[in-house]
Amino acid sequence: MDPLSVPAAIEARRSVKHFKPDPIDSATLDRLIELTLTSPSSWNLQPWRIVLVQDAARRQALHEVAFRQPQVLEAPVTFVFAVDVRAWERDLPPMVEQARAAGAWPDAYCEVVKNVAPQGQHGLDGAGLLREYAIKDAMIAATHTVLAAQSLGLGTTFMNGYVEAGVKEVIGAADRPEIAIAVLLPVGHPLELPANPGRFARGERVFEERLPPG
Numbered sequence: 001m002d003p004l005s006v007p008a009a010i011e012a013r014r015s016v017k018h019f020k021p022d023p024i025d026s027a028t029l030d031r032l033i034e035l036t037l038t039s040p041s042s043w044n045l046q047p048w049r050i051v052l053v054q055d056a057a058r059r060q061a062l063h064e065v066a067f068r069q070p071q072v073l074e075a076p077v078t079f080v081f082a083v084d085v086r087a088w089e090r091d092l093p094p095m096v097e098q099a100r101a102a103g104a105w106p107d108a109y110c111e112v113v114k115n116v117a118p119q120g121q122h123g124l125d126g127a128g129l130l131r132e133y134a135i136k137d138a139m140i141a142a143t144h145t146v147l148a149a150q151s152l153g154l155g156t157t158f159m160n161g162y163v164e165a166g167v168k169e170v171i172g173a174a175d176r177p178e179i180a181i182a183v184l185l186p187v188g189h190p191l192e193l194p195a196n197p198g199r200f201a202r203g204e205r206v207f208e209e210r211l212p213p214g
């Protein structure tokens, strides 16, 4: 099958509740991972740490900490989108050098990023927002995964329904306070396609220039 275009993938996507046991072929899984990693992020710091859960016992454990939702048990792979909220300090220098070596960022911009990004990150830290900002980045990456998977003939469901401490235990991060979980994303071959539950009318959600009074 030819990959679906982005608009076609957006229109075809549904939250899949049940998956076939069929595995994802390794070339497709590799492509999905590559496409996920192209995602943009604040300062290009890529705070995500994506754990692929495929082992049967670990899927069962994930099922237990996800309110026994069937998707993580049935799907052959669940992408656990974790973030490391403290890694930016370590990741900043090699990221800048990579952009410099690629010729993407001139020296002057590299210096700006090296000076300004830490101020920004320390400001977020002081305001208690480092976690929120890292999670924004991870959600954008997860959205890349979702649309890429749809384009490649697979199904997904974003999942907020889990106990964070339990998921951290399953992925071996129980004693790491710098790790947070953004979302679980089971990926596989849909058993059935759920109906579209619909959306509010455009006029109720999109406004010109300013919000109407609340």
Ligand SMILES: Cc1cc2nc3c(=O)[nH]c(=O)nc-3n(C[C@H](O)[C@H](O)[C@H](O)COP(=O)(O)O)c2cc1C
Pocket: 013, 014, 015, 016, 017, 069, 157, 158, 159, 160, 161, 162, 183, 194, 195, 196, 197
């Ligand atoms: C961030 C997020 C978390 C969600 N968590 C769950 C979940 O834990 N379990 C579930 O079955 N569906 C979950 N959903 C799916 C939503 O219920 C679904 O997107 C919504 O009903 C619209 O249906 P559609 O995705 O088929 O358009 C989640 C969706 C998002 C975006």
